[in-house]
Amino acid sequence: MNRPMLWGVAAALLVSAAAGAADDAADWRTVDPDNLMLIQTKYGTTAVELAPQFAPKHVERMKALIRAHFYDGLTFYRVIDGFVAQGGAGEDTAATANKPKNPENEKAWPKLKAEFEVPIPKGQAFAALGSPDLFAPRAGHVDGFPVGRDPKARTEWIIQCPGTFAYARDTDPDTATTEFYIVIGQAPRRLDRNLTAFGRVVSGQQYLQKLERGDPAVDSGVIADKSKQDVITSIRLASDLPADQRPSFQVMRMGTKAFAAWKANRRNPAPDFYKRHPTHILDICLSPVPSRSTPSGG
């Protein structure tokens, strides 16, 4: 009964100040409800857009787990302030190597092959950041996702920015099963291409910030007292909800005037205010592409 109300709160949020400036529907892409994931906790709903183009097998797994209601009632058991919020069953990752494994989970959800990077699709639209990046040979956006590219190897990957959604794993690269994390702090770029990233938060990042934290010095940040771990009420795909209860989000299209204006604003957001040493340098992780909510079923 609470769900529509909580989604209403999320829907009332405007994610970016820049969003208001461009009101032309052609400037916005509606997120496919089949790729729109809704993570519910007592704090509110966090909406994540999944990116099958960057990790098809991981997205397939995530959708199967969601439809099996695997995550409902599980917890965010490893939450490290300034780093990541990790959720799931609390097993099968490097941080939970000492925890018992549920043999049924192991059987139902076998280890996935890593999808750390993918070949760059021919003709893919890529909005180059236009600023240097310390970690990726090139950085920019694809469909609103922050993306690194290696032009020599002709591969690309989603960058680990605040809001990036990825699967945790054990020490071996090909070991992700069911455990996920979302970045909640300064971009941990060392994770780029070391874990499979396949989504980003388009609304409700602030609810993740309210999650109970673990102590990174103890047990890799896993919260020992299970009663203190915040519960994942549910994870649903928008497409599985009745149309009238379905939240809808849009992401600003690259290549539009609105996108160019947004980017110019990011480079120099307030010329009167920033009088000294304007660098005009963009940090790929400080420039999340604007997203906005639209009326239900929109």
Add this chain to the structure above:
Amino acid sequence: MNRPMLWGVAAALLVSAAAGAADDAADWRTVDPDNLMLIQTKYGTTAVELAPQFAPKHVERMKALIRAHFYDGLTFYRVIDGFVAQGGAGEDTAATANKPKNPENEKAWPKLKAEFEVPIPKGQAFAALGSPDLFAPRAGHVDGFPVGRDPKARTEWIIQCPGTFAYARDTDPDTATTEFYIVIGQAPRRLDRNLTAFGRVVSGQQYLQKLERGDPAVDSGVIADKSKQDVITSIRLASDLPADQRPSFQVMRMGTKAFAAWKANRRNPAPDFYKRHPTHILDICLSPVPSRSTPSGG
């Protein structure tokens, strides 16, 4: 009556996993209680080390305001997820330019001259990061603070990382009075040398993450409903508390073996786990120098 208990909670926190590895007292500097600021909200205590060497007049002002109990009962009125938590009286800044000003405040706390950067003191110990930085000609640490340097101009400044404490201001540079902010998201480096930064969080950053958020698209993120703004219960200097109620924090000394080991770990935290593309690049804002709590009065 609640205060000692809440501080006890903060004191129980170990800030960094690296801290446990080095247990030699000589590796740690105890924060001067006269520069240790304790910000109390209902969520917990956030401890900030003030840095008079980077902005003497701002630190002097902050201490005078604390001792006048200026902030007690005021609020965090502008909290933007992924950016800053701004607190104080809600006036006299660019974000609150349309709010009424209290003439008594204006008289008692006149506008400060900006202290965006200071001359590099002769012989000052500087631990160069050893990685490039996109924004500062040089980046490194001074007394545990993240610092940018311009060798040509021979100036330095505190970098705007998560946990950086600074004063807000109006459009003119020389307008800071009483309003402060703490960075709570991806480092907004465009603020470097555009606002006066003079401290950093040494414990309790996670409590700031629980603060009620404003909508950045509305009124610069100022929370319209005052009853929703989280209250600053109090701000105190540790030196003003009775010795037996005084929390104590230490910061890892630069130039020690422990510091070198910490930095090597930051460059390559888990060689077995990060098998691919280890970059060994450090981000100055992803590498807060370890701090730890010590027994009261220690």
